[in-house]
Amino acid sequence: MFWKRFKKNKLAVIGGILVFGLFAVAIFAPLLAPYDPDIINMEQVLQSPGAAHILGTDDLGRDVLSRMIYGTRISLSIGFIAIAIATIIGVILGSISGYYGRLIDSLIMRLVDIMLSVPTFFLLLTVLAIVGPSIWIVMFVIGLTGWMSIARLVRAEFLTLKEREFVQAARSIGASDARIIFRHILPNALTPVYVSFILGVAGAILMESGLSFLGFGVQPPTPSWGNILTAGREYMEVAWWLILFPGIAIFITCLSYYILGEGIRQALDPKLKI
């Protein structure tokens, strides 16, 4: 049923294939990269794209294609792990908020409001400036500042689901709160979470690129799309390939996640006719 509807949306299928392709690139990076991404070759500095270096070389003579292929690993894993953290926090807090209601609900929802009122990007910059940048900190901070919309989503699902008869039936056979939340309500509440997860990954990749661009994200020499872009900024006038290709990679990745997420949402929404 889901597949039938999903397959009708050609754009979403393309998005899905692209996302899978990116994963394949990340997994098989050592096989695909023509050069070692960290090897400096001062004789080949700022080579324009050509036969030897398809996407050219950077200011230290490193192969841009190889660095981007390895950068896929960093960008995807940051995107995934950060949003996984956000989703876990969001699902747990949203479930508790929606299920118990009353005071707990008010407290959690006000916390959401407070978190949302702080611009995430600046919060991220502040935290990273204080504790110092590293891949793990970037992931955690993106995760810790990205759970609010998921919490709201899950809470809304819980509010309607907890009144459903199968939940009351579970209660009447003596199921504990934890059992009702995790076994009965949560599996029925996850559909919008899947979509939000996929859309969130795109957002996190974008955010990581932005942070790395500003020098607060992944630190060189580890390649990420964001810091390849940063390094290329200084040579923009003479070496256009240094910023164009990472930019295209970020753009295509985010776009394919968005159309995949949107396609899944449409396929799961029974009210939409496709």
Added chain:
Amino acid sequence: MGELLKVQNITKYFPAKTGFFESSGAPIHALNDISFAIAQGETLGLVGESGCGKSTLAKVIARLILPTSGKIFFEGDDITSVNGARLKKIRRNIQFVFQDPHASLNPHMTIGSTVSEPFVIHGLSGAKKALLEAENILDLVGISKEAVKRYPHEFSTGQRQRIAIARALALTPKLIIADEPIASLDVSIQAQILNLLKELKEKFNLTYLFISHDLRIIEYISDRVIVMYLGKIMEIASSRDLYKHPIHPYTEALLSAIPVINPQSKKKRIILKGEIPATTKLPSGCVFHTRCIYVKQRCIDEIPKLTKHDNRFFACHFPL
């Protein structure tokens, strides 16, 4: 026959609107001073129009919602506000069958895990043995063993209701509360489920609180009947007495609304005037006075008490 369950002066108000700091507006009076008892082994029918509080009463008894005031006794023990392990023990003995089997079965759980869940929750057997138990119970309600691996959407409404009954039966409860269990079924299936319920009652010595708005079904299955209107009990009588000779004017009006198959029969049909009053603002005196065809001044001024006479109860100043 001993008393299995007793309900004393149960009242349930739902606050109309709760804000962060205040509750405003008139509360909904869902149940008003409800008292009755269910004897061990009987089937007590509960009948009334939509919105009269039947389901609320059922859920209060099943401890799914708390009453505003009043007490519930099960086998002599006050269960109105028990919690934790004691409540869990009570849940084993009071089970619920819901109206709509499309809504009462978890769409993400297999039939096997739905029906075996009670065993697991109450620690009666491990997951593997619980599944065997589930198969046995499904067999009892006429569902084949292969069903355990399948999901609710693969079954028809009637089959799903059988599965819901199997789940309720799993813990061999003493009391089963059936809230309009056949209202969402086709007429042909209704009879099957009714007969299944009757059969199971014999086999397991069950007691039923059977809720319906269909008077003929209530007559068919019940030993005694409670008639409710606007959150109040109007009349309690044995099924035979009630259908032969209603005492309360509301019961009379309800009975006159049962369609008769013979077109030649000249049965008097009592048409009630007006609408059911809002539950936020109950009428003074007898709640039925706004629609009663025999209304007198005393009905408007004074609330009639539920009084006992010749083994039946009624709340009316001028019984028929």
